[in-house]
Amino acid sequence: MMKIGVDIMGGDFAPEATVIGSILAQKELPYDTKLVLLGDEEIIKHIANRKKFDSSVWEIVNTSDNIGMGEHPSKAFSQKPNATIPVGFKLLKSGAIDGFASAGSTGAMMVGAMMIIKSVEGIIRPCIATMMPTNSDNPSIILDVGINPDVRPDVLLQYGILGSLYAQYVLGIENPRVALLNIGSEEEKGNLLTKAAFTLFKESNEFNFVGNFEGHDLFSDEKADVIVCDGFVGNVVLKEAEAFYHLIKKRNVNDVFFDKFNFENHGGTPILGINSVAVIGHGISNDIAIKNMILNTCHVVKAGLIDKIKEAFK
Amino acid sequence: MMKIGVDIMGGDFAPEATVIGSILAQKELPYDTKLVLLGDEEIIKHIANRKKFDSSVWEIVNTSDNIGMGEHPSKAFSQKPNATIPVGFKLLKSGAIDGFASAGSTGAMMVGAMMIIKSVEGIIRPCIATMMPTNSDNPSIILDVGINPDVRPDVLLQYGILGSLYAQYVLGIENPRVALLNIGSEEEKGNLLTKAAFTLFKESNEFNFVGNFEGHDLFSDEKADVIVCDGFVGNVVLKEAEAFYHLIKKRNVNDVFFDKFNFENHGGTPILGINSVAVIGHGISNDIAIKNMILNTCHVVKAGLIDKIKEAFK
Numbered sequence: 334m335m336k337i338g339v340d341i342m343g344g345d346f347a348p349e350a351t352v353i354g355s356i357l358a359q360k361e362l363p364y365d366t367k368l369v370l371l372g373d374e375e376i377i378k379h380i381a382n383r384k385k386f387d388s389s390v391w392e393i394v395n396t397s398d399n400i401g402m403g404e405h406p407s408k409a410f411s412q413k414p415n416a417t418i419p420v421g422f423k424l425l426k427s428g429a430i431d432g433f434a435s436a437g438s439t440g441a442m443m444v445g446a447m448m449i450i451k452s453v454e455g456i457i458r459p460c461i462a463t464m465m466p467t468n469s470d471n472p473s474i475i476l477d478v479g480i481n482p483d484v485r486p487d488v489l490l491q492y493g494i495l496g497s498l499y500a501q502y503v504l505g506i507e508n509p510r511v512a513l514l515n516i517g518s519e520e521e522k523g524n525l526l527t528k529a530a531f532t533l534f535k536e537s538n539e540f541n542f543v544g545n546f547e548g549h550d551l552f553s554d555e556k557a558d559v560i561v562c563d564g565f566v567g568n569v570v571l572k573e574a575e576a577f578y579h580l581i582k583k584r585n586v587n588d589v590f591f592d593k594f595n596f597e598n599h600g601g602t603p604i605l606g607i608n609s610v611a612v613i614g615h616g617i618s619n620d621i622a623i624k625n626m627i628l629n630t631c632h633v634v635k636a637g638l639i640d641k642i643k644e645a646f647k
Numbered sequence: 648m649m650k651i652g653v654d655i656m657g658g659d660f661a662p663e664a665t666v667i668g669s670i671l672a673q674k675e676l677p678y679d680t681k682l683v684l685l686g687d688e689e690i691i692k693h694i695a696n697r698k699k700f701d702s703s704v705w706e707i708v709n710t711s712d713n714i715g716m717g718e719h720p721s722k723a724f725s726q727k728p729n730a731t732i733p734v735g736f737k738l739l740k741s742g743a744i745d746g747f748a749s750a751g752s753t754g755a756m757m758v759g760a761m762m763i764i765k766s767v768e769g770i771i772r773p774c775i776a777t778m779m780p781t782n783s784d785n786p787s788i789i790l791d792v793g794i795n796p797d798v799r800p801d802v803l804l805q806y807g808i809l810g811s812l813y814a815q816y817v818l819g820i821e822n823p824r825v826a827l828l829n830i831g832s833e834e835e836k837g838n839l840l841t842k843a844a845f846t847l848f849k850e851s852n853e854f855n856f857v858g859n860f861e862g863h864d865l866f867s868d869e870k871a872d873v874i875v876c877d878g879f880v881g882n883v884v885l886k887e888a889e890a891f892y893h894l895i896k897k898r899n900v901n902d903v904f905f906d907k908f909n910f911e912n913h914g915g916t917p918i919l920g921i922n923s924v925a926v927i928g929h930g931i932s933n934d935i936a937i938k939n940m941i942l943n944t945c946h947v948v949k950a951g952l953i954d955k956i957k958e959a960f961k
Contacts, residue, residue, distance in 0.1 A: 468897060482830060482838035516796060516882040524796035524879045548886025552894050565838045568830040569880055570887060572862025577891050580866050583782060586900050 334365055336392070337630050338430040340417040341372025342399035343437020345617045348372055351436070352380040354623020359390060361624075366631055369430050371417040373397040396420055399437065402616060406440025410448070418442060422449040425609050432630040434601060436614030436623060442604070443480065450607045453639075455646035458488050459606030460564065461613065462499060463571055466593030467554040474500055475514075475560040476605065478567035486529035489513070489561050490537060494645055495605045496559035497540035502636040504558075512546035512557035514566060519545070526563065534561075539645070571596070598622050600629030606642065610634050648681055650706070651944050652744040654731040655686025656713035657751020659931045662686055665750070666694040668937020673704060675938070680945055683744050685731040687711040710734055713751065716930060720754025724762070732756060736763040739923050746944040748915060750928030750937060756918070757794065764921045767953075769960035772802050773920030774878065775927065776813060777885055780907030781868040788814055789828075789874040790919065792881035800843035803827070803875050804851060808959055809919040810873035811854035816950040818872075826860035826871035828880060833859070840877065848875075853959070885910070912936050914943030920956065924948050 341351045355368055362368070367390075370377055374395035381388035398416040400409040410419055421433040422445035435442055452459050460477035467473055476496050481488065493511045500509035513530055515523045520531055522545065534542045543557055550556045551570065562570070578594035592598070598621055601612040610633045614626040655665045669682055676682070681704075684691055688709035695702035712730040714723040724733055735747040736759035749756055766773050774791035781787055790810050795802065807825045814823035827848055829841045836859065837845065848856045857871055864870045865884065876884070892908035906912070912935055915926040924947045928940040 468894060479830060514883065516793060516879055516886075524877075527879075548883040549889045549893070551887050551890045553890070563838075565830055565841075566880060566883055569828065569862040570883060572830075573865050573884060573887050575863040576865045576867070579863070580782060584902050584904055586902060588898050588900060590898055 334367055335631065335634055336367045336369050336430045337627060337634065338369045338371055338421045338424055338433040339623075339627055340421055340433070340435030340437050341370050341377055342397070342417045343435040344614060344623070346619060347436070348376050349380060350618060350620045351623050352377055353384065353620040354618070355391070355627065356381065356384055356386045357620060357624035358627035361628060362631065367392060368627065369394060369424070371396060371421050394420060394424070400441040402438055404438065404441075406438055406444045409438070410441050410444045416441075418445055421445070422611075425611065426450060432610035432612065432634040434612040434614060434626045434630040436601070436616060436618040436626065439613050439616075442611060442613045446604045446607045446611050450609045450611065452606055453608055453643050453646055456491060456606040458484060458491070459604055460492055460495065461602045462496060462605055463596070463602050464599060465551060465560065465574070467552055469554045471506070471554045471558070472504070473554060473558055473560055474504065475562065475567055475570065477562070477564040478571045478602065479564045482563065482565040482568075484526070484563045486526060486533050489526070489530040489563065490533045491606070492561045493534060493537070493542070493559065494539050495642065496561060498638065498641050498645060499603070499605065500558045502638050502641050503633055506558050508541050509558040510543040510556070511540045511559040511561060512543050512550075514560050514562035514570070515545040515547065517545060518547060530561075598625065600625035603629070603633055609639060648679055649945065649948055650681045650683050650744045651941060651948065652683045652685055652735045652738055652747040653941055654735055654747070654749030654751050655684050655691055656711070656731045657749040658928060658937070660933060661750070662690050663694060664932060664934045665937050666691055667698060667934040668932070669705070669941065670695065670698055670700045671934060671938035672941035673700075675942060676945065681706060682941065683708060683738070685710060685735050708734060708738070714755045716752055718752065718755075720752055720758045721762075723752070724755050724758045730755075732759055735759070736925075739925065740764060746924035746926065746948040748926040748928060748940045748944040750915070750930060750932040750940065753927050753930075756925060756927045760918045760921045760925050764923045764925065766920055767922055767957050767960055770805060770920040772798060772805070773918055774806055774809065775916045776810060776919055777910070777916050778913060779865060779874065779888070781866055783868045785820070785868045785872070786818070787868060787872050787874055788818065789876065789881055789884065791876070791878040792885045792916065793878045796877065796879040796882075798840070798877045800840060800847050803840070803844040803877065804847045805920070806875045807848060807851070807856070807873065808853050809956065810875060812955050812959060813917070813919060813952065814872045816952050816955050817947055820872050822855050823872040824857040824870070825854045825873040825875060826857050826864075828874050828876035828884070829859040829861065831859060832861060844875075912939065914939035917943070917947055923953060
């Protein structure tokens with residue numbers, strides 16, 4: 334039985350969106366997957382009742398404490414041991430759940446990931462990845478999108494390995510093409526970081542390196558499946574894509590394709606390189622986004638990604 | 648009499664697009680502005696004749712030599728002294744022309760800018776700026792977009808000054824709001840570079856610093872008129888916007904607003920921080936883009952930007 338912990342108190346629209354999202358996810362989950370809801374039991378049951386959903390299929394860990402978005406992550410983490418995120422990470426660490434998802438405080442999620450679950454041995458810096466929509470059915474994955482704004486070239490190399498494993502085992506892409514986000518297609522182009530990284534990537538045989546990738550190559554699956562960059566650049570790229578989406582909405586463009594750019598609906602951002610599965614949802618997640626976050630978490634657990642990563646870094 | 652040099656041999660669609668672009672520009676220029684065309688005189692006259700345009704209003708500097716896109720910029724610059732770009736910079740240096748515009752080799756333009764025209768005293772690193780479309784009539788300006796991928800915080804501070812002067816004197820924005828492109832709105836967010844730059848910006852009184860600016864603030868004039876970043880990040884941001892435009896075209900979105908994202912039509916990218924006015928056009932410039940590049944060059948000259956910059960760095 335696979336168990337997935339869901340933070341019911343986290344996110345701008347919790348607990349309404351998180352409980353309803355859990356109901357929606359439950360309906361799509363196979364019988365061997367159990368959701369473990371962390372939150373105020375009474376509220377959870379009340380919302381489920383209202384939705385005519387039998388909450389007895391869930392395991393509920395009753396706690397009403399929550400780490401707010403404005404709180405200092407590491408302080409709050411130690412001062413509120415009964416808040417949903419610290420409790421979630423304790424369960425994850427103990428093996429009581431196989432994955433944990435929250436649209437609550439990103440900072441607290443990172444504290445739990447780094448302090449409780451810890452990096453896979455050999456990994457210098459875990460990172461977060463997100464899917465980039467493309468003009469085809471295949472999304473590409475970009476990493477890091479914001480955890481590590483200053484990194485060394487060997488950290489980028491590890492992102493290449495992590496991204497490649499994710500693309501292969503979670504997205505089902507065979508021999509994924511890994512590219513380095515850069516400012517020119519030629520080998521000698523770039524800043525000090527990408528130039529050094531290019532050399533490492535070229536010499537490595539740990540993934541299928543296809544060379545440099547430029548900003549104008551984004552939103553297309555022609556060149557690469559995995560796009561590697563530092564967390565500063567990745568964060569700017571991701572947020573620029575969000576800006577496009579807002580512009581598209583503002584201009585009333587009628588094309589459902591562009592809904593792919595609604596990152597608020599995406600299934601969350603997995604923290605890659607730690608010893609278990611933790612997925613961070615967008616703070617303003619609605620019920621659909623919560624559903625997608627839960628399904629995505631199950632998907633990553635089922636893919637056995639953590640074992641594949643451990644193996645690669647052995 | 649203001650004189651603007653135009654490279655007729657530079658760009659993917661030269662000399663056809665460059666001559667026709669010069670004709671289109673001439674029709675919009677005031678009587679006190681003369682275009683100086685650098686290129687093959689016979690071809691220029693032939694195209695002008697065909698377009699029933701009297702080429703005698705132009706000064707023509709006859710040279711058919713050209714630095715190709717694939718050539719090594721600094722080598723080609725010295726080995727082809729009669730190519731349009733080296734000749735243009737000689738004229739610019741001597742004062743025979745007041746501004747020089749080319750859609751030819753960007754590398755050769757930079758060589759001319761740095762080796763012949765040279766930086767304004769006190770400027771550590773000249774940069775290039777581009778306009779970012781917004782959801783209003785006011786574009787914002789972003790710099791650097793690609794010259795210096797690795798910079799120090801004090802270089803970013805200078806970009807702030809350069810961008811602010813450009814916004815004030817060329818775009819006519821009073822007390823332009825200058826922001827730092829970063830990965831969070833709070834002061835303590837960022838990478839080592841932007842954190843150090845934030846401190847410098849805050850302590851400076853040389854421009855109107857309005858704080859950090861995130862990727863999702865792009866394409867809106869709500870927060871800032873001038874966006875400062877290093878050349879790596881700026882280049883990725885600009886090219887991502889190009890990718891977005893291609894996507895819009897591919898999806899057949901019918902909204903002329905998005906034509907603002909067609910950077911191929913923009914009026915070129917001024918090199919800021921050098922002792923004269925040099926503007927780099929997009930390689931694939933069509934006649935309209937060439938026209939805009941020429942008009943933009945005139946505009947920068949007329950604004951007296953170089954003197955304002957020299958004054959600021961005195």
